[in-house]
Amino acid sequence: MRLHVADHPLIAHKLTVLRDQRTESPTFRLLVDELVTLLAYEATRDVRVDKVQITTPVASAVGTHLAAPRPIVVPILRAGLGMLEGMTRLLPTAEVGFLGMQRDETTYEAITYANRLPDDLSGRQCFVLDPMLATGHTLVAAINYLLERGARDVTAICLLAAPEGLRELDEAVGTRGDVTIVTAAVDERLNERRYIVPGLGDAGDRLYGVVG
């Protein structure tokens, strides 16, 4: 498994405002969107391309087009949904699949409540979106779904990752495919409730409000 921590002052600035408990939902949503676009730039560095011949108003030239088959972007609901638009703005031809997953706050296992993915993902580049990688259980389950459907090239884009979750992910899926994690920061640790410290709290709640 490869880990890429995006080290850029603009990312650090936006992440700091995002972490601040005084930042309300509208600003939080805007910042998540902006951060994803910056992270997506790094995450798509190896996106597959073809050379194409074009004619400009001045001359003919060889250019670059995104190659077929189209990449697939998979936001993990709820919080990953806040990252979708920022990603598809950069990759407008991508197909979008959905995974609805919720962490059980007693066992910390991931429960899947929705699944809308193509059956065959062989040969497809997959980009998974979830802002938080805490214990790693959610992302392990999500990446397993993709690997079971034949995907071998999976990049997960997160805003924050905990060292515990990165280790879990590496042990669970690190050798079963070409898996890359792109994150804005790796935080210190998890607390006794398995929240990322210092983190930013519950990303889903801060994006969309607290549900019962």
Ligand SMILES: O=P(O)(O)OC[C@H]1O[C@H](OP(=O)(O)OP(=O)(O)O)[C@H](O)[C@@H]1O
């Ligand atoms: O690494 P883990 O320990 O599995 O935790 C991370 C998961 O927890 C959050 O989702 P949550 O379960 O709060 O659902 P939500 O997006 O609907 O709020 C987050 O968006 C991840 O999906």
Ligand SMILES: O=c1cc[nH]c(=O)[nH]1
């Ligand atoms: O810190 C955390 C851990 C899990 N889920 C979140 O939204 N935040």
Ligand SMILES: [Mg+2]
């Ligand atoms: Mg949540």
